[in-house]
Amino acid sequence: MSAEERTIATGVTVEPAQEAPAESEELLTINFGPHHPATHGVLRLLVTLRGEEVLDAHPYIGYVHTGIEKSCEDKSYWKVIPLVERMDYLAYYFNAMAFCMAVERLLDEEVPARAQYLRVIHCELNRIHSHLVWLGTSALDLGAISIFWYCFRERDKVLDLFEYSSGQRMHTRYVQVGGVIEDIPAGWAEKALAFTYEMEERVGQYEAMLDRNEIFLQRTKHVGIVPEQRLLALGVTGPLLRAAGNPWDLRKAAPYSSYDDFDFRIPVGTVGDCYDRYRVRVAEIRESCAIVRQAIEGLPEGPYITTNRKVALPPRHELATSMEALIHHFKLVTEGFRVPPGEAYLPIEGPRGELGCFVVADGSAKPARVHMRDPSFVNLQALREMVVGGYVADMITNLAMLDPILGGIDR
C-alpha cells in the first residue's frame, strides 16, 4: 500500500515500521476500521503486520467526535445533562451522575438520602447493563455467538426497569442536579428485586458456558498481559487495573453517594490477562446485583430531590397555589440556576474505570467548561502494549476485553 493510498480521509502519513524487513519478508500495514464489525465502534487502528504477528498498532480516533463539550458551554446546567449523557453511551447514568455531582459540589448542595440510594440503584443497574452489552459483543467477536442473545435478553429486562422508572430506555435524564427527576413508581422496587435474583442465576449460566470453555480459554488465557506498574503509568483504571491485581475502586476507596452503606466485594484478578478481565467483569455483575438488593431493601423515605427551590423544580401541584413556586419554576426553566464561580473535578467509578467530570463555573447560568475524563480514552493508550507482539486474533480479543466505547473516547 503506497503512502498516498494510506492517507485516506485524515491526511496523515504514517512513518514506516522501525525494523527493516528481512529480504524474504514483507511488512503489511493495514487499516483496521473505522468501519469494521469487531472494532466496537468507529475506531481505526493502523496495524503493521509481519504475517499474522502484530508489530505495531496505532489507534486513530475522532470519527464520532461530536463536540459535546463545546455544545455544553452554550446551555444551562439542566440542559447539559442530556448532552453529557450521550458521551459514553452505555453508561449514561454515570455520565449524568459525574456531572451532577460536580455541579452539586460547586453549589455545595446536599443530596437527600433517598435520592442517593435511587442514584446508586440506577447506576448499578446501568453497570450491569454495560457489562452485559460488553459480554454479548465480546463473545460475539470471539465466536461464542449465542451469548449475544442471552446477554441482550437480560439487557432488555434492565431497560424495561429503566423505562418503568423514567420513561426512556436509554439516555433517561433520570439523574438531575440535586437528586433524581422522579421517584420510583409503585411496583418498581419489587420488579428490580426480582430482577437481581434472576440476574445472578443467569450470570451463573453464562459462566457455565464460558468459564471452562476450551476455545474461550485458548483465546483469552495469557493474552494481552501488561504489568500493573505500566498500567498505572498509563493511567488505566477500572476492571483492567483490577484484573492486574490492584484493587483500586472509587466506590470503596473514596465512597460517594452512600456507597459506604453497602456491603460488596471488589473482584480482583491475578495475572492480568484477558481471561482475568472477563472474570472480573462477570463477578462485578454479581456484586452489582448485591448492591441493588441492599439498596432497595434499605431505601430510606424522604424527598427524591433537594428541597432547595433555587436549584430543583418545585412539584407541579405547588404551582397552582404558591407564587414563589411559580417564580422559581419560571426562573429555573428559562434561565436556570446560577453557580458561583469556581471549578471542580469529580471522579466516580464507571463501568470502565474512573469517570471524572470537570466543571468550570463563571457565575452565570451556563457552565464555562465541561470536560469528561473518560476512562476509555485513557485506557486506549494501553492497547498498543497489549497488542504488539501478539497475533491478529489476539488483537481482537484485546480490543474486546478492553471495552472501549468510542462515544466516550471521542466525545
Add this chain to the structure above:
Amino acid sequence: MPDATGLELIAHDLGEQVPGSVTGTEHYRGIATLIVDPGRVVAALRWLRDTPNQAYAFLASLHGSDYLPESPRFGVHYELLNMDRVERLHVKALLEEPGDGELPELDSCVELFPTADFQERELYDMFGIRFRGHPDLRRILMPEEYEGWPQRRDFPVGGEPVLFTHNEHRTPRWYE
C-alpha cells in the same frame, strides 16, 4: 484531599525545592489547587511524584480550559492522585496567549506520566496549546487538516441555523 493547611505545607515545600514554581494556592469546596508557574510545571510534577511523603504518582486527568476574557487565558489542569492515602491534588498552570497567531507552549510531561500522551494531544487539538517534547503532537479528534482550535471560547459553536418563518427565506430551497 489535603486540607487547607496540608495544601499550604505542600506549597511551601515545593516552593523551597523548586524555587519560583508555586504562584498560588486555592482551597475551594474541599478541592486543593496548587497554581504553578508554567515554566516549571514538569519540575513541580516530578517533585510531587518522586518525593516519598508526597508520592502523587497517578495522573488521573490532564485537561484544559479557556478563561477568556480573563488573562492569563489558558489553564492546563493536572489532576494528581495518591492512591495509598487517597488524596487528590489539582495542579494548575496558567498560560498567556502569546499573540500574533503564535501558540502558547508548555513542556510535555509524557516522560513523567505516559498517560499524558493522548491527553496532551487533545489539548493541542482543542486549544492549540503546543507541548514541547511530545513525541507525536498532532490532532487527535478533529481531522488532521482542520483549521481552528474548537474548544477556545472565541471559536463559534457552529452548526446550522434553525429555520423559522423569520429566517427561512434566507436559505434558498430549504424544502428540497
Add this chain to the structure above:
Amino acid sequence: MEIVRGHAGGPEDFRVRQLRARDLLRGDLAGTDLEAHVEQSVLTTTFERAVNWARSNALWPATFGLACCAIEMMSIVTARYDSARFGAEVFRASPRQADMLILSGRVSIKMAPIIRRIYDQMLEPKWVIAMGACSSSAGVFNNYALVAGADKFLPVDVHVPGCPPRPESLIHGILKLQRKVQGEPDLGWRTRYEAEGTEEVGEPAVPHGA
C-alpha cells in the same frame, strides 16, 4: 419525488387486459399481439413484482454502528424484537454484500467521507435508513463537529426519529422501506432521486453499470 406504484391501472386497463386474456384462452391472440401480451402481463409485471417482493423481504443490512443508536440496532437482532422475521437479520460486514445501510448514530465530519465511500462500495440496488435524530438532522447536537443529517451527502430513503429510537421504531422503519422497495420497480438510486449527473468525474476503471 413520486412513488411509482406497480401497474395498478384504472378500469379501462383492466378491461383491455380482460379482453386480451379471453382472446388468449380462445387461441385468438397470435403473433406480435401474443408476444406483447405475454411480455406485458406475465413476465414484466409479475416478474418485477416478484423480484421486488423478494428484495424487500431479504434486505441485508451492513453493520454500520456509529454511536448510541447502534446499541438499539444490535437489539433488533435479538430474540425480543427479532428482525429475522422480516428478513433483515443477516448483518453483512462487507458493504459489497449488503443492500441496506442503517446509519445508526451521529455523523461527524471526519466520518462523512468514509460513510460515502462505504455507500459507493455497495452494489445496486441499495437503500439507506437514517436511524435516529443525529443522522436525520443534527439531533441533540448542532455544532461544528457534525454533519447536520446524512442526507447532505447520501440519498436517504427512510428517516427513523428517536434518540435513540426504540427497536420497534427501527423495525417499523424497515417495514416502511420494504413497502417502498415493493412499490418502486426501478433500480438505481440515481434514477430514483433524479440524481443524474452526480457521477464522479473521471473515467472509472470499469464502466458504470457493467
